[in-house]
Amino acid sequence: MEYLTLNHYLLTGAILFALGVIGFATRRNLIVMFLCTEMMFQGVAVTLVAFSKYHGNLDGQSFVIFVLTIAAAEAALALGLVVYLFRRKQTLDAEAWSAMKG
C-alpha cells in the first residue's frame, strides 16, 4: 500500500485545474470566479509538491509558498476590487464589466 506513482498526483492536479477552468468560464459571479482561480492554484500546488517529492528536492514546495503568496495578494486586491465594483453597479455579474473603454 505504500507505493504511489507521480502520475496519480498529477492527475488530481489536472482535474482540479480543469474544474477550476470550467468554473472560471461558466460562473458569472466575480467572487466565485476568483474562487475558481484559487482552485486552479490548488491543482498547481498538488502538482508542484508531487514533483518536489519525485525529484527529491524542495524547490517544488518552495514554489507552493510563492503560490500562496500570490493567492493571498490576489485575494486582497481582487476582493477589494470586487467590493469596489459591486458598489459601483450593485452587481457581481462579470458581464456588467464587459465594455472595454478607457
Place this chain on the structure above:
Amino acid sequence: MDNASLILPLLVLIPLLCGFAMVLLPKGRGDIAKVMALGISTGVFVLSLFACYAFDWSRAGDMQLVFNSPWVDAVGVRAHLAVDSISLHLVMLTTFLMPITILGSFKAVKERHTEFYLWLLVLQAAMIGVFCARDLILFYICFELTLVPLYFLIGIFGSANRSWASIKFFIFTLTGSVFTFAGVLYVAWFNTTLGNMWTFDIATLYEAALQLSGTQQAWVLVALLCGFAVKVPLFPVHTWLPLAHTEAPTSGSVILAGVLLKLGTYGLLRFALPMAPIAVVEYAPVIAVFSIIGIIYAALVCWVQEDVKKLVAYSSISHLGFCVLGMFALNVAGVGGSVMYMINHGLSTGALFLCVGMIYERYHTRDMNAMSGLAKRLPIWATFFVFFCMASVGLPGLNGFVGEFLTILGTFTATDVLGIGYAAAAALGLILAAIYILYMVGRVVFGPVKEPDTHGEKVKDLSTREIGTLLPLAVMCIVLGVYPTPWLRSLEPAIEDVIRPARAVLAAQDVKAPQVDGHVSNFEFRTSSLLPEAAQ
C-alpha cells in the same frame, strides 16, 4: 560605394523624411505645405533625372546604381536598391507624375493640407521603393506601405462613400498580397533547402526558383497572381478599383491609376516571369483569357456608365488587360509593349483623371446626364480632354498606341504561347475603346451646352496652373508616341533578361514538341481553328 549608389536611397528617403518633416509645420498653414510638397517632389524629379544621367544606358539590362547594405542580418534581409531600365522608367513615371499631381490638387484640397501632402509624399517614397527594391522583404514592405497613404487619402479626402471605399481597397489588396508574400517566402525557403543561407536577394532567388518543379512553380504562380492580379486589377478581382477611383480625391486617382496599378504588372514582370517560367508558359493562355475577358468586359461596362470618373476607372481595367496580355505573350514585343503600356497608361489615364477632377472642382458633379457641350464653355479644357481621350483610345502618333500595338503584336506573333486568336479577341478592345471613349466625349465635351447648377459661381476655363499640370503630360504623350525609340531601345535588354527563363522553357518545348502529342495537337488546334474551309 560611389556617389551614384546614393541616388536611389535618397529617392526613397527624401520624400519619406521630408513628408514626415511636414508634420512640424504650424497648423493651418496649408499654403506652406503645398508649396513645400511641390518643391520636394520637383526636387525628387530632378534627382531622378540625375539617376537617368548616372545610369549607363549602354547596358540598360543590368542592375545599376546599386545600393546594398545589410539590414536585418539574422535572416539575410538587406537594404538592396538598384534599377535596370524597366525600373528606372517606372521610377521616372512616378517622379514625373508626382509634382503634377501635387500641383493639380492645390485647389481641390481645402483642409488638412499638411496631412494630404504628407501622405502623397510617403506614397511616392513607397512606390519608388517598390520599383527599386532588389530585396524581397524590402519590396514587400514598400509594396504594402503604398496601401497606408492611399488608405488615408481615400478615407479622409474622398467623397461621400469614402470610408467603405478605403476599407475595401485596403482589405482587398492586402488579402491578395499576403498570399503573394507567402509565395515568395516559399521560394526563399526553397532556396535554403538547396543548402544556401537565408537570403531574400531577388537575383539569387531567381536562380533558386529555376530548380522548382512544374507543380511547385504553378503554386508559386498562383500565389503571385493572388496579390498582383488584384493590384493590376485583372478580371474578376477588379471590383475594388471603380469604387476606389470614384471615391478617391483626384490626386489619389491619378496616382492610383498612374502608378499604383503598375505595381501589380511590375510584380508579375519581376517575379512571375522569371520565377515560375514553366508555370507561366503552361498557364499563359489561361491568364490571357482572363485578360481578354477583362478587356472586353470592362470596355462594355464603361459604355453604360453615367459617372465620368467611373468610366475612366473601368477603362483602366480594360487597358491593364492589354498590359497583362502582352506580358504573357513572353516575347520582346509583347513584354516591351506591356512595359510601354504601363508608362503610357500612367500618363494618359492620369491626365484624364486630372481633367475629370477639374470638371468636378467646377461643377461638383461627374454625372454625364448633368453636363453636355462643355467645349463651348471650357474650350481649353475640352481640347486637352479630347487629346487625352485620343491618347487613351490608342491613336497612332500618341503614346497609347505604342504600347497597345506592341502588346497585340506580341500576342499575335507569340504563336508558341498565345497566338492569333488571342490577338484578334484583344483587338476587339480597340473598337470598344473607341465606342466608350467617344460616347463619353460626345456626351461631356460635345452636344448642346448644358451645365450643372454652380450656385451662381462663374465657371472659368483652365487657369495657368491647371494648364501647367496638363501640358507636360500632353507633351510626354506626343513624345512617347512619336519617338518612343529611346524607351524601346533601353527596355529591350532588360526585357530579354526577364523573359529568358520562359523562352528557355519554350525552346525546350519546341525540341520536345514532335514527340509530345499534346503540344502538337494544341498547336494544330489553334491554327486550324482559324483556317477557312477553302484552305483545308
Place this chain on the structure above:
Amino acid sequence: MAYGFYIASVCGALAVWLVLPSDRRKPIMLGVIAGAATLGGLLLHTASLAYDAEQGTPSLYYYIFTVLAVLSAVRVISHPRPVYSALYFVMVVLSVAGMFLTLEAEFMAFAMIIIYAGAILVTYLFVIMLASLPPSAYESHEAPAYDRVAREPFLACFVGFALLAVLSSIIFSSVDPITPRPERDAVTVAIEQMPDRITPVLLAQNAINIDTNHPDLTYRMEEGALIASIGIGADERIELTSDLREAIANSIGNIDRVGLNLFESHTLGIELAGVILLVSMVGAIVIAKRKVTGGNEASRHEGTEAEVI
C-alpha cells in the same frame, strides 16, 4: 491507453455540464451518477495502469483525498450560492492538504490549512457576506441571474475536459513511481551532511590546495552505507563512510528543510514575495478607501462616457 481518459473526459464533461446551475430543469441525478462513474472509472483506470507497470497500488489516503477534493471542487463550481462555494472550497483545501501529507510535505499541508482555509477563505467569506443577497433570496428563487445561470456551460465543459484529456494523456504517457523511498531520502540527507565532515578531513590532510568548491568527490552505496571518496592528490583518495540510518536520525525535519531551501536557493523570490504582499496590502487599502456613490454613479458615468467619445 489514452482512450480511457478520453471516454472519462466526455463523461465528466457531461456530468459537470448537467450539474452546473441552470434555469432549465436538467437531470442532475444523471449528472451525479455520470460524475461518480467517471471519477471511479478514472481512478480505477489509473490504479490499473500503475499496477500494470508494476509500480504497486497507491495509498488509500490518496484515493480518499482525491475523491474528496474532486467532489468538493465540483460543488464549488456548481453550487449557486457563493457562500457554499466558498465552504466547499475549504473542503478542497483540506483534502489537498491531506494529499500533501501523503507526499510528506507536512509544512505545506499545514500552511495550506492555515493560510488558505484560515485566512484567504475567511476574506472571501467576508466579501461574500458584504456583496451578496441574503440567503432568503436564494431560497425563494430570487437569486441574481449571474448566480442562477451558468454562462456558456457547454463550451466551458468542453474546453475544460478537452484540457483534462490532453493533460491526462500526457501525464500517463509514461508511468513513474513516486514511492517514498527512505534510501533516497537517506542518501539525500547523507550527502547534505557529508561536506561538513569532509572539510575537517581535508584540513587534516593539509590538502589546502584542493578546490573545496569542486572537489573531486564521488559517492557510492555499500551495504546500507554511503561512502564518499575524495581525491586529494594525483592518485590518492580519502574515503569517508556514513551510516544512512544515522544520517536520517541526525537530519532536520521537513519544516527546517523547506525553510533552508527557501532562504538558501530562493532568497530573491522570498524578498519579492514580501514586496508583492506589501504592495497588495497598500493597493487593497487604496481601493477600499475610494468613495463610491452607489447606483447613481453608474448612470452618471454612462452619460459622461458618451461625451468623452
Place this chain on the structure above:
Amino acid sequence: MHTLAATNLDLINLAKWIPLLPLIALVINGIVLGAFKPARKFAALVTILAVGGSFALSVAVWLGMGSASEFTSEQAFVIVRAFEWIHIGGFDGFRADVSFFIDPLTVIMLLTVTGVGTLIAIYASGYMAGDPGYHRFFAYIGLFIFAMTILVMADNLLLLFLGWEGVGVSSYLLIGYYYRKPSAVAAAKKAFIVNRVGDFGFALGLMGVFLVFGAVQYDRVLPEAESVYWMQEHGLDDGRGIFSNTIDDADPIFADAELVIPNIVEVGKREAEIFGSDLKKTLLIIIPFLLMLGAFGKSAQLPLHVWLPDAMEGPTPVSALIHAATMVTAGVYMIARLLPIFQLSEYALYTVAIVGGVTALFAATIALCQYDIKRVWAYSTVSQLGYMFLGVGVLSTVGGVFHLFTHAFFKALLFLTAGSVMHALAGQLDMRKMSGLFRKMPVTAILMLIGCLALAGFPYTAGYYSKDLILAEALVAHPWLGWMGIAVALITAFYTFRLWFRVFTGPTEYEMSNEHHGYPSDHAHDDDHAHHGPHEMPILMNAPLVILAIGAITLGFLTHDWVKDMVEHSTAGAARLSEPHSPAHHAAHVEVDPHHTDTAHHDPYHAAHKLVSTITKIGSISMILLAGYFFWFNRKAAERIASAFGLIKRFLENKWYVDELYHVIIVLPLRVFGWLFYLFDRLIIDGLVVDGLLRYTPRLAGEAQTPLARGVLQGFAVVMAIGVIAVLAFVMYSVL
C-alpha cells in the same frame, strides 16, 4: 546608291517636308492662334500656304522623279528616311520607321491630296468666314492633310496605319465640327467607330504580314510577296533572287534620302519558311481579307458604309475634301499598294471586286431616292468608291487609281457647288424645297453641271475615261460584275441629273433654312444672306471651283496616259504583278513599252472597251435626257411613277434600313451586354462574391466566436485555454 540623271534626289528628299508643313499649320492654328484671338482671321491663310506649299513640294518630288518609266526602271522606288519610330526585338524584330516611300503611285496620291486640298482650303476660307471656330477648322484641315500625306507616303504598314487613324480622327473632329448639334456629334462618333471596326481588321492584317514576312516595310514585304506569288503560280522554289534592299541603320533624325537599288540577295529562305508553315500559309489566305476590312471601313464599302452619309453633318468643304476626294479613297490606295499581298489569296481580289460592284449598285439605288443634296452626293461617293474597288479587284489598278484621281476633282466640285447652294439658301439642302435656282446663281449651276456630267460619265469628260477603263477590265475578268457596273453607270447618270434638274431648272422657288453653319441662327452676325436670298458666291470661292471644273472636263483625256504610265510603273502596276520579278527580268521588262503589256490580252480587252464605251456613251446621254424629262419638263410624271413604287421608294429612302438593322443586331446587343455586365459586376462579382461571400465568411466566422470575445473575462480565458490545449495537443502528438 546611284545618282541618276533622270532622278533628282535632292528634290525627292523634299518629300519629308510635305507632311510637316500642314503639321506646322496645325500647331500655329491650334496653339498660337488659339491663344491669340485677334490673329485668328489669318487661320485660313496659314493653312492655305501650308497645304499649297505641300502641293508645291509634291510637284517638286514629281519633277525630281523624272519620267515614271525611267524612274522605275532604275530604282523602283526611293525611300526617304526621317527617323526611327518603333523598333523592337533586335535585328529580326519589328521595325517601323517614319520614312517615306516614293514611287509613282505615291506621287499621284500626293498630287491629288495636296492639290485638291489646296483648292478646297481656298474655298473654305470664304465658306467658313465668320464662323467662331475658324482657326479650329483650319487647324483640323492641317491635321487632316498631315495625316493623309503620311498615309500615302508611308513606307511601312504601321506608318500607313498612323495616317489611317490620323485621317480618321481628323474626320471625327471635322464631322463633329458643329459640336453643339447632337446629330453631328453622333455622326462623328459613328464615323470613328465604324472606321475602328475596319482598323481592327487592318491592324490584325498588319500583324499577319509581319508574322509571315517578318517585316512591314513595303520594300521588304512587296518584293517578297511577289516572289511568293511567283512560286505559288509556278510551283517553283528555285531560290531565284528578288528585289530586296540593303537596309542601313537609319540615322535617327532626318537622314538623307537613300536610293534603294534592287540587288540580288539571297532569297528563298523566307519563302521556304512560308511554304513550310501551315500557319503562315493560312495567314496568307486570311491577311488580305483582314486588310480588306480596313479598306472597306475607310472607304465606306458594304457592310461598313453606314458612316459616310451621316458624315455629311460636317461643313461642306470637309465633305468635299475628306468624304469625297481624299480620305475615303485611302482604302483603294491601300489595296492598290498592297496588291502583291492581295494576290496571294485566291479569292481576295475577287471579293474586293464583288464588294465594290455590289456597293456601287446598292449605293446608287439609295442615291436615287434621297432628297438631301449632300446625301445624294454621299451615296454617289460610296457608289463611285465601289467602282474603284471593282477596278482594283479586277487588277485594273490603273482604272481604280485613275478613277480615284478624276473622282477627286468632280466630286469635290459637286460637293462644293452643293455647299454654295447651301450657303446661298442659309443651310437649306432639301431639294424638295428648292427649284429653278439657275436664274439666281448661274455660275454655280454651270459648275455643278460640269461636275454632274463628269459623274454621269458624259462622253469625254473625266469620269467617262476612268469609269470606262474599270468597266472594260471588269467585263473581261468577271462579266457579271461588268454588266452590273454598266447598270450602275446608267443609274448614276439618272440620279445625278435628277438632282441637277430639280435644283436648277423649273420654276424658281426656294425656302430658306433657319440654320446656317450647323446651328439654328441664334447668332445672326453672319447670316446676312438670309435677308438677301440666293446669290452668287464671291470670287474667292468660285475660283477654286473653276479650276476643279476645268479638271473635271479635261483630266480624262489629258492625263489618261500619264496616270497609266505612273501606275503601271509603281508597285501596283498590273504588268509587274503578272511578271516574275528577278532583277534581270525586271530590267527586261522596263524596255517593254508600258502599253505592250496590254497586248497580252489585247483582243478581249479591246472588244470590251469598245462595247463599254458605246453603251456608256448612249446610256449616259439617254439617262440624262430621261432625267431631264422627269425632273424638268414633267415632274408630275416623276411623282406618279414614284408613288407607284411607293414601297420600294420608301425602302430606298430609308437606305435599305441598314442603320436600323445594325442598331438592332450590333449596337443594341452590345449595349445590353454592357448593362448586363455592369449589373453582373455590381451584383454578382462585387455584390455576391466580394461583399457577400468574401466579406461575410470571415465576418460569420467572427460572429461565431463573439460569445468568447464579447469583452467578458471568461471568454478570453476560454480562448486561452483553447490555445493551451492546442499547444499541448501539438506537443503530445508531435514530440511525445
